[in-house]
Amino acid sequence: MSETPHLHGLTPTELKTLGEHAIAAKSLAYxxxxxFRVGCALLCADGSYVLGANIENASYPVTICAERTAFxxxxxxxxxxxxxxxxVxxxxxxxxxxxxxxxCRQFIREFCDLQxxxxxxDAKGDYLVMTLEQLLPMSFGPDQLQKPDPNKGK
Structure with a gap:
């Protein structure tokens, strides 16, 4: 029996598993x-999941967010x-x-489609969902950079 798409193209099982992994990833936080624990789970196109958690540092700017760790x-x-x-x-x-x-929004933009x-x-297991484009309107990404002209400078 196949599952029908649910939200943003995810099946109910994929959404449930993504949430379980994101919530569990908080336990990995340093x-x-x-x-302030943050967990992140990425659902890869091949169906696998990658987890990340925030990793703090005594030199605060060196801290790495959960999303950047996962990506x-x-x-x-x-x-x-x-x-x-x-x-995500x-x-x-x-x-x-x-x-x-x-x-992190800009970091995600490097590797994900705007949709x-x-x-x-949240703490109760409830969720909100937004697309990357909604979280980062008018974003700057790899597609805005010009490709190098191989003939330039010859």
């Missing part, structure tokens, strides 16, 4: 300074070459849910 891990594992990403899930311990920060859904779970 946040001794803020105690960095996915990129070095070759997940971009295997079809990219179908959805983020989870925090607050209500209402928190969205990715501006830096990629970003699901945001």
């Amino acid at each position: 946040c001794p300074y803020s105690n 960095s891990k996915a990129i070095v594992e070759g997940r971009r070459e295997s079809g990219g990403f179908k959805a 899930g983020v989870s925090t311990d607050i209500s209402p849910p928190a969205s990715p920060c501006g830096m 990629t859904p970003i699901f945001m779970w």
